[in-house]
Amino acid sequence: MTIIEPILSLAQGCDASILLNCAPGSPCEKESIPNLSLRGFGTIDRVKEKLEEACPGVVSCADILALVARDVVVLTKGPYWDVPTGRRDGRKSVAGDALNNLPPPFFDATRNLYQFFIPKGLDAKDQVVLLGGHTLGTSHCSAFSDRLYNFTGTMMPDPSLDKRYLPRLKNKCTSPSDTTTLVEMDPGSFRTFDASYYGTSPRADRSSPRTRRS
């Protein structure tokens, strides 16, 4: 996952606490299992360094994350929006907060909705819109290889996977134990912020009365 993922920060708001380094003996968000694949910390550090040179102690890391996320969307041909600033950086970072509040990759859309989104005051439409964040970026094969090779212990692929997409994914993720290969989450357009991700999402999600386009 990139730095975009914790921006949603389902736990404590967008306070940049993911950037804090852990104190010895106290596991923090950065070291939490769902965050171990996060990349992009160096980018934020470089922006912070320049800003500290220009105006020390003024721009928070939480504002930098929000501004960088917007700029990435613009640079990848997505829309522009004004980002209000003035966020304060969090000072607390606890591994368990990430573990308990970030949905794991194997969750289905319905369980995500009821277990994570609705309790946070977000509805089905919010979930669909936010998942559109996957128009950018890549995923490790290990996040979904069980669905290609051994779905729920059957040693067979997930029967709900698109029959044309399955061989393409198996071609990239050649073994169930591959932990390093990255695949595009929005095939053919993973560096463009567009709506084509929705063309690849499961038909069941698109036709559901809760998530259908109104």
Ligand code: HEM
């Ligand atoms: C239902 C909640 C979500 C689940 C289960 C989920 C799951 C995942 C998984 C499994 C990956 C691949 C991680 C890896 O292998 O490194 C990923 C990556 C990513 N996610 Fe999510 N995600 C969720 C919500 C979101 C939201 C709300 C956004 C943005 C608004 C988002 C944006 C991204 C991006 C941009 C990447 C690509 C990261 C990269 O290329 O480094 N995700 N997500």
